[in-house]
Amino acid sequence: MAGTAALLLVLQALVAPAAAPPGLKPPDATPPSSYAAPNMVHFELAATKYLSAVTTGSVRVRTGPGTNYASITLLVEGTRVKLLKKNSKGWWQVTIGRKTGWMKGSYLKLSTKAATNAIGYLASGKGFEDNGDKGPNKTSRVVLTYDDCPKTLSDFNAVLKYVQAKNIGLAIAPTGDCIADFEDRYGVNLATLARAKGQWVINHSAVHQDLRPLSCAAAARQLRLTGVSTNYGRPPHGAVDGSVECAYASAGMNIWTWDVSTQDWEHENKALTISRAVTKAKRGSSVLMHMWTPGFTPDAIRQIKEGLSKRGLSLCRAYRGMDNAGAITTTPRYLPDSLPC
Known part of the structure; x- marks a missing residue:
């Protein structure tokens, strides 16, 4: 019942105009910096290029x-x-x-580059959905990304233990209600656990609502009510329009989607998820999967790694510092422009 109550309080954030509900607080009390909608001028820097x-x-x-x-x-x-x-x-x-x-x-x-890739992205003629944005993966390695929420803490820990042992770096995108639920059920923070094992953690909104129908301010609030304060985020469903761009700029986040989708949420088939990840990935790919599906297991990741290796592709490595030397260590809260994969 405690988990259900926490989730109901999270859902109230969609309509609540003011304070964050208990159990799902903004990562800090600093008001959002001024943001720029598509094609909007950064007035605070009018005197400098x-x-x-x-x-x-x-x-x-x-x-x-x-x-x-x-x-x-x-x-x-x-x-x-x-x-x-x-x-x-x-x-x-x-x-x-x-x-x-x-x-x-x-x-x-x-x-002279903007601090977030959300500003003017659509106005430039580029698109996020389907085509994807590789975000900070500028390397030839493949990044396996997992959204939403694992079924149990043991499932999550099993994956973390495996990828640390095999020097694999994942991108984890938990929703805010997931983080609140696991803190309520187990007393642990999933973002903290993942970062401690050298894994990258990005924002995935509060309750996985399509942000496009919301105003810029309302959508930005959904990004702040997550417990994941960082500079990269993944829009629910990969859905982006001008209002969503504005929200990410307001929250100070870059958008990171994907270029390969396994569509595991539709079929929940382990073999098919592995096959699509292996056959569709290319150099520098970001592969979309979900933590509640059969693709989020040590064995599935092992098979993906082996399959990619046969095609001459390697997975992103766990974080060992920017020089990739030494032991695996805690990933920074704010991701560099280029991951040291």
Whole structure:
């Protein structure tokens, strides 16, 4: 009953105008930064051509413009941040996800690229659904991505144990109601467990509702009520329009969909899921699967890995740092522009 009550409270978030319901709180209390709808100008940077910057090494975001200020978060090399303003001493005020702070300019490579790939993506003539967006996978390796929610904690832990042992890096996209349910049932956070095993975790909205019928503000609220504060997210159903783009820009997230779908949610057939993942994947693919289907098991992942290997393809590796050296370690909350697969 406790899990059911928590889920009902989550569903109320769709209509509640103000505070987040208990058990499904925003990842922080910082109000969303100003966002840009498709073709909208970034007015806060009207005086400069630079919209974003990429970190040139591991660097901290601080509460003020100086090393004497407290650290907000640590970013790995290659993480893109949104630029807000610069002070006279060379420090930039930046936004990453929904966090805003200051960084020393000497650790930043300035760019005219937007901080999120959501802005103007549709206006540029590109599309997310079906064609997909490879997100931060710029390598020749294949990333297996799993959405929604596992059936049990033992199922989830079995996969985490296997992929860590085999040096495989997955992208996990749990919904907010899933995270709340597992915290209620088991007292654990799935995102924390996955990151501790070197796995990438991205946002997948609060309750897996199609965001297109919602306003930008309402859709952005569904992205914040998840417990997964990060800079990459996957829209439910891969459905994107101008309002959804606006929501992701508001939440400070890039959109990461897929280019290969196993359609496992339709057939829930292990053999067919494996076959489609193996035969359809290509260099740099992001393969869509779901944690509640038979494709989310150690044996299924083993067969996919072996099948891809026969085609000369390799899976993304678990996180060992940006140089891929040393032992598997906890993945950063904010993903770099290019995963060290």
